[in-house]
Structure formats: C-alpha cells, structure tokens
Amino acid sequence: MLISVPVSVGELFDKISILDIKTKKIKNKNDLKLIKYELSKLRKIVKDKKISEELKPRSIVGCKRLVIESNYYDTFNRENVELINLKKNPINCINRRGIEIEGIGKINLDMIILATGFDAMTGALNNINIIGKNNITLKDKWINGPETYLGLAMNGFPNFFTITGPGSPSVLTNMIPTIEQHVDWIADCIRYIKKKSYHSIEANLDAEIEWGKYNDKCAHDTLRYYCDSWYLGSNVTGKKRVFYPFVGGLPVYIEKCEEIVNNSYEGFTLE
Secondary structure (H helix, E strand, O other): OOOOOOOOHHHHHHHHHHHHHHHHHOOOHHHHHHHHHHHHHHHOOOOOHHHHHHHOOOOOEOOEOOOOOOOOHHHHHOOOOOOOOOOOOOEEEEOOOEEEEOOOEEEEOOOOOOOOOOOOOOHHHHHOOOEOHHHOEHHHHOOOOOOOEOOOEOOOOOOOOOOOOOOOOHHHOOHHHHHHHHHHHHHHHHHHHHHOOOOOEEEOHHHHHHHHHHHHHHHHOOHHHHOOOHHHOOOOOOOOOOOOOOOOOHHHHHHHHHHHHHOOOOOEEEO
C-alpha cells in the first residue's frame, strides 16, 4: 500500500485536518480504515505532539486559508521558539517591558511584532471618511454591512468606484487578474461616459439590493459562511457579520460585468 506524505510540515497539518474531518463523514469501513492508517503515518512525522495539537486547524476546511508553504510550521521545532495559545491564555496587557499573559505571567521582550488580524474589505475605506450625496458618509451607509453593486459602485456615491471592494470576488480569487479586471472595467466605463457626454454614473438602489441578496445566497451555499473568519468580519469586535467577498467565482462575476456593459450599464443611472 502506497501512502503519500506531503513535502512540508505545513501541508502535513492541513492534510491531517482534512483527514480528521473525513473520519467523521465517511461511513464505508474500508475507506475509513485507509484514512485512519494514513493519519497514523502522518502523525508520526510531527515531533512535538502537544505543539502539533495546538497548531492543527480545527475549523471547516476553507473557513480559513490553508497554510501550504514551507518553513512556517518547521519553525516550531526550533529550541528557541515557544508557542502560546492566546485562546487559552489571553494577553492581559502590553507594557514597556513586554507582555503579560493570563496564566503564564510576564514575558520580557526586546521587540514585539503584531500580526493579529485586520479590518478587511471595509476598514481602509471607512477610515478615509468618504462623503456622498446628502452628506452621507460611506461608514454610515455600511453600518449594517457593506452595500455595493458588483463591489464596484454604491448608490448615493456617484462617480465613485472601488477596486476589489466588498461584493466582488477579490480575496477569493487570484488578486492580480481580479484587480486588472476591475481597472479595465472602470477605464472602459469612463471612456463610455465621455463618449456619450455624460457627467455622472451612480449605482441604482434596487440593483445594489439585488446584488447583495445574490451575494448572500451564494455565500449561504458554501461552508465558509458557517465559521468565524475575517471573510465575515468576525475578527473585529462589533463588526456586522455578513459575507464580504463574492463567492460565486471570477468567471461568473466577469460574465455578469460584461452583461451589464452590453445592456448599456444596466443597474446604473447615467446623467
């Protein structure tokens, strides 16, 4: 029997996580036996069992990005690296000498590098204090979650475009072609407006609402909707829990964008 083993420890942990989930789903005894055998082989590669259990993903596969690069997990095999699970031992405070951790105490440090999450999709735009028609700010408009048409434009904010904004595929696709597609679409739109001697373009409210409903429906049909991640704003206290990117895929999204253009920018008001 041939058992394949991933080349990096990062891939190993992800594969163990996937196989763990399969053991709870698969009912065929022969398949289950094979999976458990592979699990036993994979777990023998991990040096420190306690650390491996702390690092092992426990969320739904796809809920958070899989770590498939080399060297990240390998770092935890080094003698000068210590892992502290902040879900079990949260930070009490950070002071001039270091960090104080609940259940562990004070840890003196020369340097602290923070990588604890970010306000994705909406944070940067809200912090600019963008003001639209009737003196409404974008932050106020998005108080119950972002409302956009295609993740490109918003009702109440004429001549304002966002690139890879909420409601577009953005982070759920390869970002480079996604950005390029938005830049091309916006540039073509501006050329169309000039050619037709219009002065403004604004997303219609009904089109914005329908796109939001469609985006939400697509998200509900995936496992990503049923776990906590920054895709839903769960990493920011008080942030409205909605699914921020469009999960329907880039080909479907591009087709929709082209359809709108071919219908003389359906869903937009041009003046």
